[in-house]
Amino acid sequence: MSRYTLEVDLGDRSYPIHIGEGLLSQADLFKPHVAGKVAMICTNTTVGPLYADRLKTSLLDAGAKSVFTVSLPDGEEYKDWPNLQLVFDALLQNHCDRKTVLVALGGGVVGDMGGFAASAFMRGIPFIQVPTTLLSQVDSSVGGKTGINHPLGKNMIGAFYQPEMVVTDISTLNTLPDRELSCGLAEIIKHGAIADTAYLDLVEQNMPALLRRDPELLALVVKRSCEIKADVVSKDEREGGIRAILNFGHTFGHAIEAGMGYGQWYHGEAVGCGMVVAAELCRRMGRLSAEEAARLKKVVVDARLPVIPPVLGVDKYMALMAHDKKADSGSIKYVLLNGLGRASTSPADEALVRQTLLEMGAGD
Incomplete structure (x- = not known):
């Protein structure tokens, strides 16, 4: 099978992303980073029993002095301060x-919490991302965003902190539940929608094979998504400008997650639905044609993701979005498409946003 290595270009904070099958068992990848050192595997109660022993063996074979494991409860609802303390305790x-x-072994929650703990413990220790979900492989493991949730907003407490490397073992996707595979496809669709229509074409045309977990195709789309995100991050590490386009669908999506209660809708489900809402808003603003908005919605449907926002009430949506990290002094900034493949940040008329939410079924 094909194996890829990409570089996230951030000067002295640059790091490689290794993508391929069976990488968890390749001690040579880990040796430059762990030889002669103590390593801690931060994982969760679902992933740990599947892969922690294999990773521990590789770390020891790579020359780690000792390896111990901390296992967190599994789920977005546990991405909070009390569970972060378990990492510090260990x-x-x-x-x-x-x-x-x-070494963060797991999905986005583990990666975000492990990375945040690494950024804060003794004011910073090295960490390695080993993402095991499609969502984390194409999104959260790349770019250095770490953090935890707060009841009033997702990822509101955290830090920018880059890993030493990312080891993406496509084989771990064999044990991923179908629902979580679809969540990863949401971010893959997003990358095509904001930056690369040829990539969106590839994903659209090969959706059945992606859902069947074709390993060569999965490795290819993970590579391309990582390339897109790495390119954006290298230009704007701390989200002062262009990096915000990576949040397409996330303003509405984060409101769905917070409004429903973390863990009720998975992140990828909320983002998939959020993209459809954002595309409809773009259509009403004259930024997307009806055909483009319908096409994006169909790709999201084909990925087995929801496209009708939950009934939270329009006022609640607006209040939650005003708390989002992308809000500026209470003014909501949306990531909007100027045609498929071209994204930018912009305010939007509140009355039009409200009308869009109302007519899409989000409540009164």
């Missing part, structure tokens, strides 16, 4: 120091 109880390497 680091302190095992007498870790600044040379300890934290």
Whole structure:
């Protein structure tokens, strides 16, 4: 099978992304980062029993002095301060120091929490991302965003902190539930919609094979999504400008997640639906044709993702979006499409946003 290595170009914080099958068992990838050091695997109760032992063996074979594991409860609803403390507890109880390497093994929640813990423990220790879900492989493991949720907003507490490397083992997708595979496809669709219509064509035409988990195709789309995100991140690491386009669908999506209660809708489901709402708003603003909006909606449907926003009430949507990280002094900035493949940030007329939500079934 094809194996790829990409570079996220951030000067002295640059790092590689390795993509392929069976990489968890390749000690040579880990050796430059863990030899002679203590390593802690941060995982969860679902992924740990499947892959932690294999990763531990590789880390020891790579020359780690010792390896121990902390396992967190599985789910977005546990991405909070009390569970983050479990990581700090393990680091302190095992007498870790600044040379300890934290290895985040799991999906986006584990990666975000492990990375945030690494950024804060002793003011920063090295960490490695080993994403095991399609969503984390194409999105959260790349770019250095780490953090936890707050009841009033998603990812509101965190830090920008880059990993030493990302090891993306496509084989881990064999144990991924179908629902979570679809969540990863949401972010893949997003990358095509904001930056690369040829990539969107590829995803659209090969959706059945992606749902069947064709390994060569999955490796290819993970590679292309990582290329798109890495290119944007290298130009705007801390989201002061162009990086915001990566949040297409997320303003509405984060409101869905917070409004429903974290874990009720998965992140990818909320983003998929959020993209459809955003596309409809773009159509009403004259930025997208009806055909383009309908095409994007169909791709989301084909990925087995929801396209009708939950009934939260329009006022609640507006209040939650005003708390989003992308809001500026309470003014909501939306990521909008200027035709498929071209995205930008912009305010939108509140009355039109409200009308769009109302007519899409989000409530009164």
